[in-house]
Amino acid sequence: MNKLSINTEYKKILLVDDDPVFLMMLAQFLNGHHYETANASCGIEALRLFQEFKPDAVLLDGDLPDLSGIDVCQMLKKLANGDTTPVIMVTAMNEEQFVDDAFQAGASDYITKPIHWAVLKNRLSYLLQVKEATTALQFSEARKSAILNATADAVITVTEQGDIIDLNPAAQQIFCLDEASPHMHISGLIPSVMTMIQNYKSESGITELKAIRYNAEHPQGERFTTELSCSQIWQHKTPLYTLTIRDISTREAHEEAMRLASSVFNNTSEAIIITDHENRIHSVNPAFSKITGYSEAEAIGHSPALLSSGRHGDDFYEQMWQTLKTEGSWQGEIWNRRKSGELYPEWLSINTVRNTETHEAVRYIGLFSDITQRKKYEEDIWYQAHYDALTDLPNRLLFSAKLQEAIAKQKQEALPFALLFIDLDRFKEVNDSLGHSFGDLLLLEAAQRLQQVFGRNNVVARLGGDEFTAILSGLHTVGEIESYAEKATRELRKPFILNGEELNFISGSIGITLCPNDAKDMETLLKHADMAMYRAKEAGRNTYRFYTDEMNQHAMHRIRLEEELRHAIKEQQFQLHYQPKLDLITQQIVCVEALIRWQHPEKGMVSPMDFIPLAEETGLINEIGFIVLELACQQLQTWRANDFSIKQIAVNVSSVQFEEPEAFFARFNQILAEHQLSKNDIKIEITENLLMKQNEQVINQLNQHRDHGLSVAIDDFGTGYSSLSYLQVFPLDELKIDQSFIRHLDDAPRNKTLVQAIIAMGHALNMKVIAEGVENQSQMDFLLANGCDVAQGYLLSRPASASELEVWLKKHTT
Structure with a gap:
């Protein structure tokens, strides 16, 4: 058995005795063994010095001139630190009653006069060691209690039979328990835990379990996941078990969310780019590299301007950043450049991550997808919906939109335009005699000729069958309109060579109406142009007519007058x-x-x-x-x-x-x-x-x-x-x-x-x-x-x- 030992240097001993010779002898002996001493000759002086000197132990005479040693001992125990300071009664009295009274007053030991110096030395040393051990134990217990009270983990101590003998506040909170709960059995909280511990103990031969995942249940029936550890301790040769239960539901949910986020980050088809507050790239996902051609190592540390296509001006990016600052997010279509130099469109969404306390931007997260195929698909769908599949000219839908645009522009800028309705003469004979394939070839050739006549600045459309229309804008004289109409009839009158067959009987009849002279809305303009076209057919085909003779004359007069008026201004x-x-x-x-x-x-x-x-x-x-x-x-x-x-x-x-x-x-x-x-x-x-x-x-x-x-x-x-x-x-x-x-x-x-x-x-x-x-x-x-x-x-x-x-x-x- 190890002996207790103590370093006596600087230990303070208070000596209380009314015999100055005895005090001197005590002091010399203790000083020789490296103790520091202070002397008091009466009880009152002893109480004062105890508070000033703060001794580690007291040697107290049983009989003092002012107070008895028993009374002084009782008073010392009531002073600060008095209850933990050992007091040795030193007396010539050896009566049983005095000894009982001394220990009742709080004395730690007693020694009789004359002093046996070796006994004094060992008893004093022993009592000081016990004091230090007791103080250390008290500190350890206090620290343990503080830790148990502060930890978020449930700590429960149970007997070998599973009876709860102690638990900390966290256990009470997690399992919704009260202070009376230590009398319950652990199986009420964690069923079969004792069986699990005993089985593990018998199989492994050890008395400690670490971090076993266990599904627990609140008294209300709500299940949650825990991490359970168990340690065996001994108390008076009796085995006890301390269970530490950690609720890991939130951690597991967070870990699952992180795994899911990581999986999404790495496997999504959308590119993800994360930048710091200075807009330097912090990380990118595999989809980013797949879309842009830049590896993660090539991108990190650079600005996203690495991808800039040059198609957007400074105003575009200034507006983007302004929206990010004010609203915290931005999304829209943007053109960027791959590592190969290829330009591509992407749909980009940017969100700002802010510091929760300062609200300053700390990260920017961008998600984008390559929408090249989608845009091509949308363009194809739009084109199919707005263009004639045979001639590649605008169809009725697009023509209607173009005509409405021309009407609106005329209202805004007061610029007249002409609407021409063109119908192929004797087209039905081609379909009936030569078949629809020849008819299609004829329509295609006619469309190409009309496009050449009217040019790209004017709208030429096929409404269906053999009906074509043209919108002529930016014209100032009736002569210009007539010139276009004459060219169109002349081109359509030329022979058509289709699959080796020459068709020289095809021509075109054209009806012309003017906006705003004849009408200012689409429906009326189309009606007037159609009526004028039939007038052209009645006139023998292969010609053009304005809307009614009266309108012809009126239009001719107005157009000539406008031309002359412009000349009058000039001259x-x-x-x-x-x-x-x-x-x-x-x-x-x-x-x-x-x-x-x-x-x-x-x-x-x-x-x-x-x-x-x-x-x-x-x-x-x-x-x-x-x-x-x-x-x-x-x-x-x-x-x-x-x-x-x-x-x-x-x-x-x-x-x-x-x-x-x-x-x-x-x-x-x-x-x-x-x-x-x-x-x-x-x-x-x-x-x-x-x-x-x-x-x-x-x-x-x-x-x-x-x-x-x-x-x-x-x-x-x-x-x-x-x-x-x-x-x-x-x-x-x-x-x-x-x-x-x-x-x-x-x-x-x-x-x-x-x-x-x-x-x-x-x-x-x-x-x-x-x-x-x-x-x-x-x-x-x-x-x-x-x-x-x-x-x-x-x-x-x-x-x-x-x-x-x-x-x-x-x-x-x-």
């Missing part, structure tokens, strides 16, 4: 006539209105009524309107240079010109500046059509320019269908009564009432009222009597050229 064939406006109170000329005239080289002077509507439909009114403004400003400059007191010129502005109000006023201001004129010098007259549109941009622009002196008048008031409420919305200065009301003042009493009402309304809205079309003095007198402000009409002067107006001004201002 500057326009001039202005002017008509003065008279202030009825001051009898002074306050303004002249500029009226456009077209000096046609063959037709002479063309009225605005004959070309302004066409100019508005075609958009040419924009150019013509600025020509009017330019000529008016030039003339006003000339008049002022020659001392003619023309205060203001009024010009008419079409509602079409206001479709882009900012652009209109930019050019308007530029022309005024070029002629050194102000907005006070020009008045613009608008129609009720513009009021009905209530364009906010127009209203804002008019308000801005009125603030700088521009006057705005509404022309031909009373002839439209606008609501009177529009007068409150638009910034207007003058209201012009249409001449149709003035012309019949004398023979239509209701007109007088209407004119009176218009004058009163205009004044109520703080507008000046101008009457146009004044032709006699009676009308003038009526207007003056009813408060009309300004008059204009033949009574004063017909619209005249600048030179004629100058003569009139000299005559009427002198």
Whole structure:
């Protein structure tokens, strides 16, 4: 048996005795054996030194001058660390009662005087060793208890029969137990566990089991997977078993999820690419290498830009990253480049992985698939659905979409187009006499000829059977349309050589309709083109016809007129006539209105009524309107240079010109500046059509320019269908009564009432009222009597050229 040993160096011993000689002898002996000592001669001093000196043991005399040794021993045990500090009673008394009282008071041992020094030495050494062992054991037990209480594993101690004698809090939690549970049998928690332990013990001869997987069950019936370990311990020669049970359900689920994720990562057909927060590739899966051609080693550390195709600009990637930052994910179609240099389309999804605490991006995970075959399949399906299988021309479905696009574009850009309906003459005879295979060959050849005629810029389609259509855009003259139609009939009239057979009786009949002249919707355009095609067949085939003779003539006239109008703009064939406006109170000329005239080289002077509507439909009114403004400003400059007191010129502005109000006023201001004129010098007259549109941009622009002196008048008031409420919305200065009301003042009493009402309304809205079309003095007198402000009409002067107006001004201002 091993002897207890202790290092006595630095051990502190408190000596308590009222005999100074004995104290000195004790101290010398103990100091000689490497103990540190402190001396007290009474009980009170002993209690004080115990707290200050903090001794490892106390030698206490049984009889002290102030307190008995028994009392001092009891008091010491109540002080801090007193219960663990050994006390040896040193006394000359050897009575049995004293010994019992000493041990009852907490003494660890006693020794009688005179001292047997060897006995003292060994007993003191033994008691100090016991103290250290006890302290170590207490620490070990405390640490064990802390570990058992802190561990997440269930720890249960059972007897050899399976009775539970101890369990930790984790066991109570896992098995839903309470503090009374140690009295139950382990089989209530883990059935047959004791049988398993005994069998394993008898087979292996060892007393420890490690990490056995075991399916346990909660009292409520829920099953869970555990990892069970067992160790045999002995207590008073009795074998006990400590079971450690770890709930591994969550771990196994996590491991299974990780195995599944790994399997998906390695076996999915979709490429997976994981990058760090700086977008450097961290890992890729096998599918990535299969799709891109780059191995994992070649990709890691690089940016995904390694795959960049160059087909997407910086804006594309900036938008992608912006979406990733704000929404955390992005997906879309993107083109990339394989290692071989081949470009391919992929469908890419990117998700951001963020730090759960800082929410900063730490990873980006991209999944993509090569959609080359899918896109090809989709394109093939789309092509089959939209193109004729025989001729490879657009079919009826695609043609309808193209026609709708042309109609929409015409509405936006005011560019007319022609629709041609083409039918092969005598095609049925080929099918009936030579068979459908010959008919197919004929259709194929005809389609190729039509494509050559109309070119790639125009749409040529096969609707079915021997019916073809063509949409001709960007044409400006009827001659261009006729040229295409003549080429098409000429090509279709040429002999067809099919399988060695020459067919020289085939031709084509073509019907032509125009948008927007004939119609503005698809159904009507097709109907008109079909009707025109039958007119061509009735005319003997191998020819073309426009939609009805009347429409032919009308279309021809309009197209030629448009062509001549464009020529007139180019050749500057326009001039202005002017008509003065008279202030009825001051009898002074306050303004002249500029009226456009077209000096046609063959037709002479063309009225605005004959070309302004066409100019508005075609958009040419924009150019013509600025020509009017330019000529008016030039003339006003000339008049002022020659001392003619023309205060203001009024010009008419079409509602079409206001479709882009900012652009209109930019050019308007530029022309005024070029002629050194102000907005006070020009008045613009608008129609009720513009009021009905209530364009906010127009209203804002008019308000801005009125603030700088521009006057705005509404022309031909009373002839439209606008609501009177529009007068409150638009910034207007003058209201012009249409001449149709003035012309019949004398023979239509209701007109007088209407004119009176218009004058009163205009004044109520703080507008000046101008009457146009004044032709006699009676009308003038009526207007003056009813408060009309300004008059204009033949009574004063017909619209005249600048030179004629100058003569009139000299005559009427002198």
